Amino acid sequence: MPTEFSLSAVRDATPGVDEVLHFNNAGSALPPQIVLDTVVDHLTLEATIGGYEAAAEVSARLDAVYVSLGHLVGAAPEHMAVVENATRAWDMAVYGYPFERGDRVLTSRAEYVSNVIAMLQLRKRHGIEIVVIEDDVHGQLDLDHLEAELVRGASMVAITHAPTNGGLINPAAAVGALAEQHDTFYVLDVCQSAGQVPLDVDELRCDVLTGTGRKYLRGPRGTGFLYAGPRALERIEPPFLDLHAAEWTSESTYEIRADARRFENWETYYAGKLGLGAAVDYALDIGIEPTAARIAALGARLRDELGSIDGVEVHDKGATRGGIVTFAVDGVDAEHVHRSLLEQRMNTSTSPAGHARLDLPHRGLPTLVRASVHYYNDDEEIDRFVAAVGELALTRSR
Numbered sequence: 001m002p003t004e005f006s007l008s009a010v011r012d013a014t015p016g017v018d019e020v021l022h023f024n025n026a027g028s029a030l031p032p033q034i035v036l037d038t039v040v041d042h043l044t045l046e047a048t049i050g051g052y053e054a055a056a057e058v059s060a061r062l063d064a065v066y067v068s069l070g071h072l073v074g075a076a077p078e079h080m081a082v083v084e085n086a087t088r089a090w091d092m093a094v095y096g097y098p099f100e101r102g103d104r105v106l107t108s109r110a111e112y113v114s115n116v117i118a119m120l121q122l123r124k125r126h127g128i129e130i131v132v133i134e135d136d137v138h139g140q141l142d143l144d145h146l147e148a149e150l151v152r153g154a155s156m157v158a159i160t161h162a163p164t165n166g167g168l169i170n171p172a173a174a175v176g177a178l179a180e181q182h183d184t185f186y187v188l189d190v191c192q193s194a195g196q197v198p199l200d201v202d203e204l205r206c207d208v209l210t211g212t213g214r215k216y217l218r219g220p221r222g223t224g225f226l227y228a229g230p231r232a233l234e235r236i237e238p239p240f241l242d243l244h245a246a247e248w249t250s251e252s253t254y255e256i257r258a259d260a261r262r263f264e265n266w267e268t269y270y271a272g273k274l275g276l277g278a279a280v281d282y283a284l285d286i287g288i289e290p291t292a293a294r295i296a297a298l299g300a301r302l303r304d305e306l307g308s309i310d311g312v313e314v315h316d317k318g319a320t321r322g323g324i325v326t327f328a329v330d331g332v333d334a335e336h337v338h339r340s341l342l343e344q345r346m347n348t349s350t351s352p353a354g355h356a357r358l359d360l361p362h363r364g365l366p367t368l369v370r371a372s373v374h375y376y377n378d379d380e381e382i383d384r385f386v387a388a389v390g391e392l393a394l395t396r397s398r
């Protein structure tokens, strides 16, 4: 398997790999030591000199976080905001969009549960129409169907790049090209793809992009980010404003700030923000291209080997696939598989069917086990994991 970075160096820099086999990177990845140190050092500074004073002391480093996030997605820092998670980032943009009754929003079967719940509320509030784009033969969003719906007219395309419940990587740049051709606002959820595959807003041609810190970026929990392009800054008023997002200009007036930080709030998790910056710098330093290749290769190997076990079925779809592997063991409940593996210090999670109503039930699938690999995982871990799943499948069939 090709690695253009030192696997032993990244494992040495990841304290958690000595403790657990961690295949729950789509939940929350093991952070590198530099992220842990950055967060702890700032918390220590806050406890030593005071929270406001600590923030003032590191203000240049806090500003640099926006530059780092900008580098991650190919944007200028004034287009980046740091928010508490990907969901709130997405909400701040989409709930602030000036929808009118009858506006059509195009989404896909892979859309994230919270985004769909929000769309349903927006449908109730504003009378928007939600149109689900079908999958193509590979199981990715069908570009022909998307184009046909764009021709019929739409206000927004809102899709997820890489779903929470499978290996699929949707053709986000091709979607962006079509959205641009039809002058349609494009919101892209990169929560699972940030840190997993290269991202460039010029190639993706999205107006809004939302992500989280703790997953493939290996940042701290409770951190997220948002890119707002020129059209987003022009069109979207955040649903909530405060003294950070706007200025109180006279007793009865206020002015919303011009940059993407209008989507933030004043009080924030400073240690986490610095940790997010450290995680992005670490990822960019190793290189997203080589780590993306390794994640895809490890994912493909895990998929193949799990799929060759009698009684195990792998359920990932898509022409391009990443590090998230979903599977079922015949006759064994996904939660039981998850718990049995956990008892052996092997971390996975489950993908509940109720969290993927446009996809899993549509394919006749129940809740699945989700094993998500990162570039710091190694072949020995895959061997051990496959053997443990094989044992569970065998025990069941005895």
Ligand SMILES: Cc1ncc(COP(=O)(O)O)c(C=O)c1O
Pocket (backbone or CB within 6 Å): 026, 084, 085, 086, 087, 088, 112, 114, 160, 162, 163, 164, 189, 191, 192, 211, 212, 213, 224
């Ligand atoms: C595709 C996708 N979008 C959004 C989210 C929400 O992210 P957060 O928990 O940071 O709000 C998740 C979380 O699993 C996700 O997988």
